[in-house]
Amino acid sequence: MRGPAAFSLFSLLLLPYESSAVKLKIQRTPKTDVLSNGVRPSKATADTNNNLINKENERYTANITISGRVVNVALDTGSTDLWVMPPEGLPTFNDTLLNATLRYGDGSDFVTGDIGVGKFELGEYSIPFQAFLNVEEAARAEQPDFDSGIFGLWGLGFNTPGSSGVNDAVQGAFGPTANWGQSVLANIFAANPTGADYIGISLSRTGDQEGTADASLTIAEYDSDYQTVQNSPKILQNPPDSGAWTVTLDALSVGGKKINWPSTMTEAPEGKNIVHLDTGTTNILMPAAQLNAIYSSIPGAVLSPDSNIPQTKFSTTDDVWVVPCNATPAVVATFGGQDFPIHPLDVTDMVILTSPNGRRNYTVCIGAFTDVGNIVDGASDALFGDSFMRNAYTVFDFGTGGNTKGRAFVQMLSQTDATKSDSDLVSVRTQAMTDLPPEIAPIDLVKIFNGTEASGNGAGLSFAPSTSFVGVASVLAFLSFF
Secondary structure (H helix, E strand, O other): OOEEEEEEEOOOOOOOOOOOEEEEEEOOOOOOOOOOOOOOOOOOOOOOOOOEEEOOOOOOEEEEEEEOOOEEEEEEEOOOEEEOOOOOOOOOEEEEEEEEEEEEEOOOOOEEEEEEEEEEEOOOOOEEEEEEEEEEOOHHHHHHHOOOOOOOOOOOOOOOOOOOOOHHHHHHHOOOHHHHHHHHHHHHHHOOOOOOOEEEOOOOOOOOOOOOOEEEEEOOOHHHHHHHHHOOOOEEEOOOOOOOOOEEEEEEEEEOOOOOOOOOOOOOHHHOOEEEEEEOOOOOEHHHHHHHHHHHHOOEEEEEEOOOOOOOOOOOOOOOOEOOOOOOOEEEEOOOOOOEOOOHOOEEEEEEEEOOOOEEEEEEEEEOOEEOOOOOOOOOOEOOOOHOOOOOEEEEEEEEEEEEEEEOOEEEEEEEOOOOOHHHHHHHHHHHHHOOOOOOHHHHHHHHOOOHHHHHOOOOOOHHHHHHOEEEHHHHHOOOOO
């Protein structure tokens, strides 16, 4: 076990505690109305002293306090449990002596350790006895998060049987009344059984010029900037009681044309699909056929099968789409009869690659949507992670509190103005590429990495990596020192 003092837990009673709405924001702006087209106005300056943090568009985190230790944890609507692994350990906590392993994605990503119980604190909330996993071992897949200062994960999913490894273990050992094994949200909601039980999430996008550097988590209240989300259609959880934030996708289109996407889910209405809204996934993962339908529609885009070009996001295959960096694909997801344009900055990632012979650096844009493989088989058709969720303020209502008792649902409000996003991408990338290595046609880049074309003899820029890639945000941070 990590950390100094730990002692066995024989019995605990969850003490009464106060509950009120809490809001975490990294930006404060004057209250404004939503535009008539349903898109919220652009944002201004960011307040970096608040607690919800954007880690280069890859993770969204908050600083919680558990057992007296402040820990930066990622927010994950795709799971339920809280786990932490701070390098200095925890000062003290109750040890149940129950061991558990939590698995993510295809199962190769995991954390394991003992279930502890300690005081959870977040803003005005204080839960005296909250179960969590005190991680002793983590898969290598967690190392990038550790390197960026993220030492845990806070699940914002359902507390249904089978969805929480921690709660299942606690109640299996201590009985069904051991409510301290519930998720953090379940314990917060339980403190006010007649109140609402929903959360609202807005994710920011760094690097754009539309001012969308706004990231917030609210519990039992709406972000004041997005109050009109209450008027949005209620998109019911599907399948009902799935234990996940799975909902019906009416359509996914590119360039105004709906892509053909036969659903694998019997619960999906005809001609529609079921997707999982997951803040713990950095991008959109979908089947290869639909992935190829999107990127093949982009002029100049080239597919590199089983490629030596590194992916910028997790994928179940090594197939990589290389896309012109000034491409502005019009990808739109439709939920509840409402269109949600996906900003073209969320459709591709701009990176610097070094040629296989190490002699030349190139600026390259890679498709940010990747192959889901069989990860979601039987649960949904796709994972809609942060690449989508940056484009919508989303309210997740568990359907068990206040006046909303019934089936769980989500409500969404578009955050992307399709009339501005194309020019936004062109402006951002044109400015960034002023100080970056040259871009070449995707087909020529693919030939170079496939070994079918010479990669040139020019000397590379010193800050380009020799074996992998760096994101534009990192490159711009480097350039800011000169």
